Amino acid sequence: MIQEFKKIWKPGVIGLLWFLVLLWPMTGINSDGTLSFAKPFEIWLGVVAAAVVVMVLYSANKGGVLEPITGPAGALRDRTLTRARQLPLWVWIGLICGVALFYPAIFSSRPAHDLAINVLIYISLGLGLNVVIGLAGMLDLGYIAFYGVGAYCYALLNIHFGIGFWTALPASALFAAIAGCIIGYPTLRMRGDYLAIVTLAFGEIVRLILNNWMQLTNGPNGILGIKPPGIFVPSFEGGFSLEYIYLKKLYLLYYVALLLAVFTMICVYRLNYSRIGRAWEAIREDETAAELMGVNTFLLKLLAYAMGAVFAGMAGAFFSARMKFVSPESFTFLESAMVLCMVVLGGMASIPGIILGATVLVVMQEWFREFETYRMFVFGGAMVVMMLFRPAGLIPAKRMGRRSEEED
Amino acid sequence: MEVFIQQLINALTLGGLYALIALGYTMVYGVIQLINFAHGEFFAAGGYIGVLLLGVMANMGYMETHPWLCLSASLLLTMLYCAFLAMGVERVAYKPLRKQTRLAALISALGMSIFLSNGMMLARGPLDQPYPLQYSSGGFEFGGLITINNLQIVIWVLTATLLIGLNLLVFKTRIGMAMRATAQDKVMSSLVAISSNRIIALTFAIGAGLAAAAGIMVGLYYGSVRYDMGFVPGIKAFAAAVLGGIGNITGAMIGGLIIGAVEVFGAAYISGEYKDVFAFIILIAVLYFKPTGIMGENIDDTRV
Numbered sequence: 001m002i003q004e005f006k007k008i009w010k011p012g013v014i015g016l017l018w019f020l021v022l023l024w025p026m027t028g029i030n031s032d033g034t035l036s037f038a039k040p041f042e043i044w045l046g047v048v049a050a051a052v053v054v055m056v057l058y059s060a061n062k063g064g065v066l067e068p069i070t071g072p073a074g075a076l077r078d079r080t081l082t083r084a085r086q087l088p089l090w091v092w093i094g095l096i097c098g099v100a101l102f103y104p105a106i107f108s109s110r111p112a113h114d115l116a117i118n119v120l121i122y123i124s125l126g127l128g129l130n131v132v133i134g135l136a137g138m139l140d141l142g143y144i145a146f147y148g149v150g151a152y153c154y155a156l157l158n159i160h161f162g163i164g165f166w167t168a169l170p171a172s173a174l175f176a177a178i179a180g181c182i183i184g185y186p187t188l189r190m191r192g193d194y195l196a197i198v199t200l201a202f203g204e205i206v207r208l209i210l211n212n213w214m215q216l217t218n219g220p221n222g223i224l225g226i227k228p229p230g231i232f233v234p235s236f237e238g239g240f241s242l243e244y245i246y247l248k249k250l251y252l253l254y255y256v257a258l259l260l261a262v263f264t265m266i267c268v269y270r271l272n273y274s275r276i277g278r279a280w281e282a283i284r285e286d287e288t289a290a291e292l293m294g295v296n297t298f299l300l301k302l303l304a305y306a307m308g309a310v311f312a313g314m315a316g317a318f319f320s321a322r323m324k325f326v327s328p329e330s331f332t333f334l335e336s337a338m339v340l341c342m343v344v345l346g347g348m349a350s351i352p353g354i355i356l357g358a359t360v361l362v363v364m365q366e367w368f369r370e371f372e373t374y375r376m377f378v379f380g381g382a383m384v385v386m387m388l389f390r391p392a393g394l395i396p397a398k399r400m401g402r403r404s405e406e407e408d
Numbered sequence: 409m410e411v412f413i414q415q416l417i418n419a420l421t422l423g424g425l426y427a428l429i430a431l432g433y434t435m436v437y438g439v440i441q442l443i444n445f446a447h448g449e450f451f452a453a454g455g456y457i458g459v460l461l462l463g464v465m466a467n468m469g470y471m472e473t474h475p476w477l478c479l480s481a482s483l484l485l486t487m488l489y490c491a492f493l494a495m496g497v498e499r500v501a502y503k504p505l506r507k508q509t510r511l512a513a514l515i516s517a518l519g520m521s522i523f524l525s526n527g528m529m530l531a532r533g534p535l536d537q538p539y540p541l542q543y544s545s546g547g548f549e550f551g552g553l554i555t556i557n558n559l560q561i562v563i564w565v566l567t568a569t570l571l572i573g574l575n576l577l578v579f580k581t582r583i584g585m586a587m588r589a590t591a592q593d594k595v596m597s598s599l600v601a602i603s604s605n606r607i608i609a610l611t612f613a614i615g616a617g618l619a620a621a622a623g624i625m626v627g628l629y630y631g632s633v634r635y636d637m638g639f640v641p642g643i644k645a646f647a648a649a650v651l652g653g654i655g656n657i658t659g660a661m662i663g664g665l666i667i668g669a670v671e672v673f674g675a676a677y678i679s680g681e682y683k684d685v686f687a688f689i690i691l692i693a694v695l696y697f698k699p700t701g702i703m704g705e706n707i708d709d710t711r712v
Contacts, residue, residue, distance in 0.1 A: 019496070025457050197650075377529075381519065386519075
């Protein structure tokens with residue numbers, strides 16, 4: 001243990017001193033020009049304490065001192081995992097479906113329903129983004145633009161033409177897909193980093209248009225009074241007829257969100273194991289080789305964009321139907337980063353991973369509501385830490401290779 | 409005509425600032441082929457540290473007696489601070505990922521950017537931090553319609569000095585030669601005893617120092633700084649770097665000036681609300697029609 005600690009104390013100390021140099025001017029100089037020392041040192045000592053604990057634990061683990069604890073714990077974990085794997089898949093799916101179906105009965109409070117709806121919306125978004133990032137391997141930082149297109153599409157159709165949710169849903173998906181193709185087409189010649197920054201720019205353009213096109217979108221004030229989804233209910237008063245009622249109760253909206261999320265899940269799952277999904281993965285692993293094997297890379301990359309956009313568009317339509325209000329505020333870059341964070345945290349190209357990632361992040365946000373200002377700070381840090389220590393995510397996808405172009 | 413000349417003066421100022429930020433992108437990209445998303449945050453941190461240092465000097469009473477000395481001192485210290493910040497960020501978030509996939513490094517950079525900008529928000533609050541206004545007062549007036557204030561002249565002189573200094577550093581010194589060698593081929597340059605880790609850290613430091621200078625100047629020019637001010641100028645500066653040909657230092661300077669001009673003239677003659685869109689459209693158009701940019705040459709297919 002001592003040996004291991006000797007190896008890491010020097011970079012640790014240098015790092016902490018470096019951090020102090022960076023921290024002090026930012027927190028120690030007051031706005032009126034006076035200096036304070038207590039507050040920055042308080043923060044710094046907290047970080048030092050945390051760092052020392054981590055370093056001691058790390059060296060103890062490396063040195064084998066923690067063997068009596070980690071050994072049985074690891075064995076226990078392995079045993080639980082094997083037990084869990086022995087259960088057939090349908091038991092798990094049945095369990096999750098059961099919980100999802102009876103969720104409103106188990107938790108009857110409004111905030112719980114709100115939370116669940118949020119989780120489901122983000123699951124749809126995350127899975128849609130997964131098509132672009134996880135399967136086709138293209139980093140899309142403007143993904144939230146499609147969500148915005150879908151949301152505004154339903155809002156405008158509903159306000160101006162009185163079109164219902166279920167009719168507008170395919171329209172929203174279609175418009176988002178068209179937007180995906182428009183954005184995808186010029187970016188398809190690019191790879192990797194360029195693609196990321198161009199999609200980011202596109203996302204910002206869409207937001208600016210939503211913000212500034214006053215006649216169409218009412219600008220930053222947003223659109224109010226969007227109708228929730230409705231369903232036809234058979235009515236037997238005075239002969240058989242179908243009555244159209246709006247789903248105003250939150251738990252009914254929950255089921256609509258669940259429907260949407262399950263639809264997205266099934267679609268993404270089926271896409272993943274179809275010829276198209278295989279082709280996307282081939283493009284992700286090695287675009288040149290895929291093209292040589294006869295994969296139409298141009299069309300398939302465009303399709304990946306469009307498919308990702310379709311799911312975002314539908315989620316967006318539901319979002320505006322549920323909030324009954326849309327404004328450009330909801331479609332900022334940070335929202336894109338948030339969805340990306342879910343995908344990265346859960347594991348790219350892994351459907352259970354993304355469901356877990358979306359759930360964890362949304363629930364965490366809710367629990368730590370009083371620390372809301374720390375939210376993006378923590379998420380940003382988490383993204384870096386995940387990339388450093390577990391780049392494949394919490395539940396890694398089964399098949400994930402490395403792109404050959406990057407091996408040099 | 410007067411309006412045009414006035415806008416030209418504004419464009420030159422803004423373009424110089426974009427060029428300073430763009431250099432950091434282009435240098436880092438040239439050396440390790442990574443878009444440093446956190447670069448805009450170095451710029452914002454520069455703005456913050458600059459105003460804080462100026463505040464300290466005002467509190468000590470030096471501002472009234474030696475205003476320009478105070479500005480130069482805080483400029484130097486801020487550049488140093490941001491260089492330290494960039495080296496720390498590089499060591500923590502990018503260096504361990506150099507062997508990983510490019511997507512991993514990119515996501516890490518993005519996370520770092522969010523982390524830093526929100527860290528600044530936590531440290532200094534979400535509100536605008538006002539800059540002292542005394543530097544922008546005074547200047548020259550031509551024909552009563554065209555004005556050049558002192559600050560604009562300072563920005564021009566500073567930008568020109570830094571750009572010339574950087575050019576001398578990169579093209580005339582041994583360190584610059586080592587940087588160019590690392591950018592061309594890391595393995596070969598390490599064979600001739602160039603420590604690529606040190607060169608990469610140095611590149612980050614220089615780029616961040618230039619961005620920090622731009623941060624102070626933007627703060628003085630617009631009168632305030634904010635924690636999220638690095639985001640949009642960051643993308644625009646990246647657009648400038650791409651326009652000039654990424655990896656090319658002269659190109660970044662020209663690209664910055666063009667982006668500045670497009671933004672100022674677009675806002676003046678087309679639409680003020682969409683002024684941010686023009687730079688983005690240029691970015692997309694350049695990547696679509698000429699991904700190598702104006703001056704770009706050393707880009708092979710895989711990088712685009």
